[in-house]
Each structure stands twice: as structure tokens, then as C-alpha cells.
Amino acid sequence: xxxxxxxxxxxxxxxxxxxxxxxxxxxxxxxxxxxxxxxxxxxxxxxxxxxxxxxxxxxxxxxxxxx
Amino acid sequence: xxxxxxxxxxxxxxxxxxxxxxxxxxxxxxxxxxxxxxxxxxxxxxxxxxxxxxxxxxxxxxxxxxxxxxxxxxxxxxxxxxxxxxxxxxxxxxxxxxxxxxxxxxxxxxxxxxxxxxxxxxxxxxxxxxxxxxxxxxxxxxxxxxxxxxxxxxxxxxxxxxxxxxxxxxxxxxxxxxxxxxxxxxxxxxxxxxxxxxxxxxxxxxxxxxxxxxxxxxxxxxxxxxxxxxxxxxxxxxxxxxxxxxxxxxxxxxxxxxxxxxxxxxxxxxxxxxxxxxxxxxxxxxxxxxxxxxxxxxxxxxxxxxxxxxxxxxxxxxxxxxxxxxxxxxxxxxxxxxxxxxxxxxxxxxxxxxxxx
Numbered sequence: 001x002x003x004x005x006x007x008x009x010x011x012x013x014x015x016x017x018x019x020x021x022x023x024x025x026x027x028x029x030x031x032x033x034x035x036x037x038x039x040x041x042x043x044x045x046x047x048x049x050x051x052x053x054x055x056x057x058x059x060x061x062x063x064x065x066x067x
Numbered sequence: 068x069x070x071x072x073x074x075x076x077x078x079x080x081x082x083x084x085x086x087x088x089x090x091x092x093x094x095x096x097x098x099x100x101x102x103x104x105x106x107x108x109x110x111x112x113x114x115x116x117x118x119x120x121x122x123x124x125x126x127x128x129x130x131x132x133x134x135x136x137x138x139x140x141x142x143x144x145x146x147x148x149x150x151x152x153x154x155x156x157x158x159x160x161x162x163x164x165x166x167x168x169x170x171x172x173x174x175x176x177x178x179x180x181x182x183x184x185x186x187x188x189x190x191x192x193x194x195x196x197x198x199x200x201x202x203x204x205x206x207x208x209x210x211x212x213x214x215x216x217x218x219x220x221x222x223x224x225x226x227x228x229x230x231x232x233x234x235x236x237x238x239x240x241x242x243x244x245x246x247x248x249x250x251x252x253x254x255x256x257x258x259x260x261x262x263x264x265x266x267x268x269x270x271x272x273x274x275x276x277x278x279x280x281x282x283x284x285x286x287x288x289x290x291x292x293x294x295x296x297x298x299x300x301x302x303x304x305x306x307x308x309x310x311x312x313x314x315x316x317x318x319x320x321x322x323x324x325x326x327x328x329x330x331x332x333x334x335x336x337x338x339x340x341x342x343x344x345x346x347x348x349x350x351x352x353x354x355x356x357x358x359x360x361x362x363x364x365x366x367x368x369x370x371x372x373x374x375x376x377x378x379x380x381x382x383x384x385x386x387x388x389x390x391x392x393x394x395x396x397x398x399x400x401x402x403x404x405x406x407x408x409x410x411x412x413x414x415x416x417x418x419x420x421x422x423x424x
Binding site: 006007008032034036040041044059060061062063064065066067 | 255271279
């Protein structure tokens with residue numbers, strides 16, 4: 001499946017079906033990340049239930065602490 | 068350029084003539100103008116942290132002529148800071164000058180019109196409740212979420228906007244939090260990020276710092292000239308090395324039941340017991356020990372006490388450093404001690420009590 005992540009095309013393996021899978025795929029599952037799917041923010045509670053479709057536009061913003 | 072642009076004219080008091088020109092380019096910028104410049108000069112900005120983001124923001128704000136800039140930091144300058152912390156020099160690192168002190172010195176040289184206030188202290192809720200009096204905007208230049216969540220609650224309690232900013236490697240992000248309007252940091256985070264996200268073990272390049280600083284300072288200037296309509300209103304992030312830029316409208320994340328900014332706020336991060344709090348400074352192999360009560364440490368007395376111990380003592384007017392083998396302890400006047408060479412709080416405390424009883 002091909003989606004757009006942060007403005008760039010990204011080919012995802014078949015194992016990636018949900019937002020939770022996507023975060024694991026990008027090694028972001030242990031971080032605080034705001035996920036926007038097709039311009040709506042997806043609550044953390046429903047990451048596991050929210051399925052990704054071919055052609056989806058996804059924005060991921062990761063919180064970091066350094067400064 | 069006219070003739071006077073090339074000359075440094077000095078009047079009888081030794082003051083440079085032509086200082087009236089100082090803000091001309093900023094005044095020509097129409098969203099600010101002369102009127103905006105006058106507003107800027109009456110405002111007070113509090114910068115929490117004098118590391119990479121703190122030095123960048125405070126230099127910009129002081130050059131812009133903000134009336135009062137308060138800068139607070141708990142640490143001192145080291146050589147590893149010089150790659151990105153733009154106010155410091157090798158001399159500051161050699162003499163281990165507290166960052167707030169070194170920053171103030173440089174900022175005064177840059178613009179003597181600005182009332183620059185420097186404080187060497189660890190910011191917790193007690194300190195912050197006092198520091199925010201009369202402050203118009205708070206700039207987040209900290210390196211940890213514990214302090215940010217305290218800033219977040221204080222901002223809500225006293226109705227003062229603050230600008231979150233952070234960076235690591237070539238990545239950075241920023242968000243402007245306006246009490247009563249935008250979601251707050253507590254709404255955005257939901258859970259407090261664990262150590263992994265706050266450590267700077269991945270390093271950082273200075274352009275990533277500068278980019279976050281650019282966003283933060285610009286938002287501050289918009290607020291200072293009362294141009295709220297121009298605020299960015301989005302959570303932005305970027306990766307300069309990977310050439311990514313992201314912007315998300317997070318307005319929907321605002322929660323009516325948020326304990327920091329919701330309908331019935333309890334300001335949860337202002338109710339923690341801060342007593343004798345010892346903290347591991349992430350990525351630094353350092354533990355900070357805070358004394359149970361606020362105190363003024365007599366560094367000369369301490370030097371006398373430590374002189375009977377095996378180790379090397381170095382002292383400047385602000386702190387005393389004591390090196391024994393692999394460990395180094397730095398004692399500040401406000402009572403805090405940094406124990407370098409360990410990440411183990413109990414080991415650090417043992418050393419502390421062995422030396423000071």
C-alpha cells in the first residue's frame with residue numbers, strides 16, 4: 001500500500017494495517033506523536049482501530065524534549 | 068549609505084550618537100512599525116533556560132528592544148555548549164560561568180537599553196509563581212517536560228501565553244499556547260513523555276536550534292505588538308536534514324475536561340511535592356541534588372570544609388567545583404549541587420552526604 005507520510009510517498013509493507021502498526025513501522029510507538037490522517041487528528045485511544053487505506057495522507061509530529 | 072552611516076560619532080558623555088536608528092529596520096517592517104516598536108519596548112519576556120533555544124531567543128529579543136528580558140538557568144557553560152549556544156565564549160567555558168550570568172553579560176553588550184535580568188536557579192513551581200509577575204510572554208527554552216508542564220499550568224493560572232519549542236538532531240517543533248484559546252501542552256501530550264524523548268543523546272545541529280528559535284521569537288513579536296491575527300495557530304515540526312516540514316491544526320485536541328486548561332482546572336503540575344527533589348540530567352551523566360529548603364551557600368566556608376578532603380577545588384564568584392577521581396561536584400550559591408560522573412541518584416546523594424554530612 002502506498003500512502004503519503006509528511007508529504008512524501010511511502011510504500012508500506014502488508015503487515016501495516018492500522019495507525020498503531022504504522023507507528024511501530026516508523027519506530028515511533030514509544031514516543032508521543034500527534035497523528036493526522038487526511039487532515040483530521042486521530043485520538044490515541046483509536047489508533048489501534050483506525051485502518052489505513054491506500055492513498056491516505058498522514059502527518060506525524062513527534063514531541064521531543066531537547067532545547 | 069550616508070556619511071553618518073560610516074562614522075562612529077561619540078558625544079561628550081562617550082555615548083554613541085545614532086542609537087535612535089537602532090530599530091529603524093524593524094519599524095520599517097509594517098506589521099511592527101513605530102507603534103509596534105513602542106509596545107515592544109514596554110513589554111517583559113521571560114525566557115526559561117539559557118541553553119541553545121534560550122540564548123538564541125534572548126539575543127533576538129534583546130536586539131529587538133524588548134523592554135525587559137528575564138533569563139533563568141540552573142547550569143554553567145561547558146565546551147560542549149559552544150557549538151550552538153550563541154551567547155557563550157571559550158572564556159565562559161574555561162571559568163565555568165553560570166549560563167544566566169554569561170548570557171546577561173553578552174546581552175548587555177548587545178543592547179544596553181534592555182533591562183536584562185539573569186537568575187541562576189532551578190525553575191520549579193515556587194520560583195515560577197514569583198517570576199511571572201508582570202510578564203507578557205514566556206518562552207520555553209527548557210530541555211525537559213517536567214518543567215514544561217509546570218510552565219503550562221502557570222501559563223493557564225496567570226493567563227500568560229507561552230511558546231513551546233524543542234529540538235533534537237536535525238528535527239524541531241514549536242507550538243504557541245494561548246490560555247483560553249488554544250489547547251494546552253497537557254491536552255496535546257495526554258501522557259508525560261518518558262526519558263527517551265527528553266534525552267539529547269542523539270545530538271543536535273545548530274540550524275535545527277535556529278529554526279525553532281526563529282519560530283518562537285516571531286510568535287513572541289506578534290504577541291508583543293498585539294497582532295494575534297497573525298499567530299501561526301498550528302503545531303509545526305521540521306527535519307532540516309531529511310527536508311521535511313509538517314504543520315497540523317491541533318485545535319480539536321483541546322479538551323473541556325483538561326485539568327490544566329479545561330472548565331475545572333486543578334493545575335496538577337503545581338501540586339507536586341518538590342522537596343529534596345533530585346533529578347538525573349538526561350544525557351549528561353549528571354545528578355542534580357536540591358537542598359530541602361531554600362538556602363544561600365557560603366562558598367568560602369565550603370572551600371574551608373572541603374580543603375581537608377582529597378580532591379581539587381576550583382572556585383569562581385558563582386560556584387565551587389570539587390573534583391575527586393572520576394567524579395566532580397559543582398556547588399551553587401542557591402544550594403544546589405550537580406554531581407557529574409553518575410546517573411545514579413543514590414550514589415550521588417551518598418557522595419553529597421559524605422562531604423557535607
